[in-house]
Amino acid sequence: MMQRMACFEKIAACRDGAIVVATYTAAFEWHRVDPNPLNFVSVGAMGQASSHALGLAIGLPDQKIIVLDGDGSLLMNLSALTTIANAAPENLVHFVVENGTYEANGGHPIPAQGRADFAGMAAAAGYAEAHSYEGLNQFAADLPDLLSAPGPVFAALKVESGDAPPLNYDYEWLHSANRRREFKDAVRPLLKD
Amino acid sequence: MTTALAGPSGAGIIDALKQARVSHVAALPDITTSAGLLWPLSSDDELHLIRLSKEDEGVSICAALSYCDRRAVVLMQQTGLMDSLNNIRAVGCEYQQPICMIVGLLGKEPDRSPTDSASLGVRIVEPVLDAMEIDHILIEGPEDVAKLPPAIDFAYLRSRPMVALIGRRVET
Numbered sequence: 001m002m003q004r005m006a007c008f009e010k011i012a013a014c015r016d017g018a019i020v021v022a023t024y025t026a027a028f029e030w031h032r033v034d035p036n037p038l039n040f041v042s043v044g045a046m047g048q049a050s051s052h053a054l055g056l057a058i059g060l061p062d063q064k065i066i067v068l069d070g071d072g073s074l075l076m077n078l079s080a081l082t083t084i085a086n087a088a089p090e091n092l093v094h095f096v097v098e099n100g101t102y103e104a105n106g107g108h109p110i111p112a113q114g115r116a117d118f119a120g121m122a123a124a125a126g127y128a129e130a131h132s133y134e135g136l137n138q139f140a141a142d143l144p145d146l147l148s149a150p151g152p153v154f155a156a157l158k159v160e161s162g163d164a165p166p167l168n169y170d171y172e173w174l175h176s177a178n179r180r181r182e183f184k185d186a187v188r189p190l191l192k193d
Numbered sequence: 194m195t196t197a198l199a200g201p202s203g204a205g206i207i208d209a210l211k212q213a214r215v216s217h218v219a220a221l222p223d224i225t226t227s228a229g230l231l232w233p234l235s236s237d238d239e240l241h242l243i244r245l246s247k248e249d250e251g252v253s254i255c256a257a258l259s260y261c262d263r264r265a266v267v268l269m270q271q272t273g274l275m276d277s278l279n280n281i282r283a284v285g286c287e288y289q290q291p292i293c294m295i296v297g298l299l300g301k302e303p304d305r306s307p308t309d310s311a312s313l314g315v316r317i318v319e320p321v322l323d324a325m326e327i328d329h330i331l332i333e334g335p336e337d338v339a340k341l342p343p344a345i346d347f348a349y350l351r352s353r354p355m356v357a358l359i360g361r362r363v364e365t
Binding site for chain 1: 259
């Protein structure tokens with residue numbers, strides 16, 4: 001088992017200008033690790049981070065798009081796996097932080113906790129690559145390849161639940177329409193025409 | 194003797210989308226729009242079709258494309274609209290994103306308004322949209338297609354959601 005923050009620190013070190021779409025607890029923790037105008041917060045309707053990431057990947061085909069999904073979130077939008085696989089964006093890397101719980105809502109277990117094979121689901125849906133990691137050293141070693149391989153690439157990151165210092169959930173920031181406008185402003189220089 | 198009421202032209206809707214500078218259509222099949230609109234769309238050289246597995250994915254995809262200065266619409270049936278309401282509420286209404294949706298009204302009688310339909314699933318659509326303060330237009334005959342480009346333009350100008358309801362089967 002890994003720690004989520006440690007995984008995020010590794011991803012941040014390899015980010016190289018990528019847009020990062022993160023959801024719920026991952027969004028707060030990612031923002032703490034790597035605050036950046038190109039961080040997109042996907043909340044409001046659980047599970048939609050990967051679909052937002054797909055839209056960004058289609059709209060910005062020359063830009064690397066990283067999504068930091070949760071296991072509970074992915075379960076709520078599992079159909080996105082086949083949609084993403086069918087669209088086949090080469091610039092999309094889909095990380096699922098697998099802690100087995102709905103951490104932001106009391107730590108209740110997800111269905112099939114510890115039994116569901118998320119990388120297996122992504123592979124079966126048709127992702128170009130799908131991996132699962134339990135050790136940080138192996139994840140760190142493979143990360144450059146995960147980020148450079150033609151996507152869509154999927155990686156389940158098995159992490160401990162509740163491993164990070166307590167978060168202050170700033171819901172006004174999280175749900176602000178202005179936050180979306182700021183993200184759009186940050187994306188504008190990346191547009192080619 | 195009764196005369197069949199004409200539905201909107203699929204080619205006309207495609208032209209209207211292009212007139213509104215729409216570049217992407219995210220869709221799930223709906224029998225009201227399948228033959229006249231979705232099949233022609235799927236082979237159109239200018240409009241990019243994104244095949245969805247579930248309708249609410251399309252709401253997020255269209256929002257994300259708007260960040261990239263790309264206009265998109267979600268094409269679906271009213272059952273998919275109902276299934277997507279939470280995402281539309283969050284992304285379209287609260288986060289103020291221009292989510293444009295074309296929604297086939299399965300089961301609507303050609304000669305009745307949606308609110309007069311015998312079908313509950315059809316009858317509730319406009320009141321639900323009104324309750325969510327979502328702009329909507331009704332496209333029934335060929336002449337109604339002209340409403341679509343300005344409705345899409347307005348949605349993007351004001352960054353708010355919009356629904357175009359298709360009240361009769363789209364003609365090939």
